[in-house]
Amino acid sequence: MPWDEEAARLLGRRVRRLREGLVLSQEALAHRAGCSKNHVQLIEAAGRRAPARPVNLRLTTLYGLAEALGVTPWDLVRDPDPGG
Template identity: 65%
Template sequence: MPWDAEAGRLLGKRVRELRDEKDMTQETLAHLAGCTKNHVQVIEAAGRLDMGRPINLRLSTLFGIAEALDVEPWDLIKESASGS
């Protein structure tokens, strides 16, 4: 079952923020997370859309991305501290 549009928006936005903070490419994140670069692109694209969009994401992918970014999985789906 896909994640709803709001969860997809939060996740995509947060993944991009954290990846940029670590100066990491999408390809590097994908390799470390055990997914494809295309999957990272789809996740981040959901965060760029005004209304967000549903994404299909396994928990194993969420946990892999969190581990690669050195954060807890929950930190990927909550608003950033800046609220932006």
């Protein structure tokens, strides 16, 4: 799956859903993930915007978010429909 608007939307939705499931604020998630609250806000906002602006993540941010959320980085970015 290419990194495009749809991928950014999926990532934003997943991060928000997982964060809310853990009852974490954006600030708490950012602290655990080693990024800024603003970055978490931008990532999650891509899940609600149409069209979404693809958020470019550093691998350290992706790994930090995944660890803080208790999932693998792949779980955050995988294609939900790999068959196309």
